[in-house]
Amino acid sequence: TTQDELKQQAAQQAADMVEPGMALGVGTGSTVAFFIDALGDRNRQTPLNLKAIVTTSNRSKQQLEQNGFVVNELADVDQLDLTIDGADRVDDDLNGIKGGGAAHTLEKNVAVNSKKNLWIVDESKLCHRLGDFPLPVEVLPVSAKQNFAKFEQAGLQPAYRLNEQGERLTTHYGNWIIDLHVDPLPVPDGLAAYLDATVGVVEHGLFLHLVDTVLIAHADGTIERRN
Numbered sequence: 001t002t003q004d005e006l007k008q009q010a011a012q013q014a015a016d017m018v019e020p021g022m023a024l025g026v027g028t029g030s031t032v033a034f035f036i037d038a039l040g041d042r043n044r045q046t047p048l049n050l051k052a053i054v055t056t057s058n059r060s061k062q063q064l065e066q067n068g069f070v071v072n073e074l075a076d077v078d079q080l081d082l083t084i085d086g087a088d089r090v091d092d093d094l095n096g097i098k099g100g101g102a103a104h105t106l107e108k109n110v111a112v113n114s115k116k117n118l119w120i121v122d123e124s125k126l127c128h129r130l131g132d133f134p135l136p137v138e139v140l141p142v143s144a145k146q147n148f149a150k151f152e153q154a155g156l157q158p159a160y161r162l163n164e165q166g167e168r169l170t171t172h173y174g175n176w177i178i179d180l181h182v183d184p185l186p187v188p189d190g191l192a193a194y195l196d197a198t199v200g201v202v203e204h205g206l207f208l209h210l211v212d213t214v215l216i217a218h219a220d221g222t223i224e225r226r227n
């Protein structure tokens, strides 16, 4: 089984968990891309009449529209019933790191405004403790220099995320990403509180106590469900 096949299996199972009439959140990434196509197939067979769909990137939006869905803004809905997203890492407590795709600010805003959150991952995303995947932090350019220095002094080994041209990557909101390298993260809650309290930080990629269920596609073909 290839990694794409694993992602597809988890995505298919997630598509089957969507209930008709839901207000649905849809995340971003290569695993979610399989989910969107599976959801489109299901909706073509039997219309799901989703009340709303909110998504977290232009890429996902385009793909949802290609599949015949109308996409709403978060501002158009009060609350989502279920949000389905991928993750870059998931630990034993179902805490995770997101933001490899630089979309974690909107992803977290959608997640906290969703009654339930479901992540779909292949087993390569599992870890006992977070840290081997760099922690993305979206920062305002105006004070990025000072934030970067502060992270350096704190031993967090910051590095600006670069785009393909070698320039600083700009997010959807016109901000920059600083990736922190702390392996393992000693106390994720402590680091999250520190980042939440740092002026100039727009949002970081620690998603703690947020996800309800994770579907994990294993190489042996089984899908594990953790709650």
Ligand code: DER
Pocket (backbone or CB within 6 Å): 027, 028, 029, 030, 031, 032, 085, 086, 087, 088, 097, 098, 099, 100, 101, 102, 103, 104, 107
């Ligand atoms: O959180 C993120 O930024 C990642 O893109 C995440 O959603 C997983 O992406 P993947 O399915 O392509 O690994």
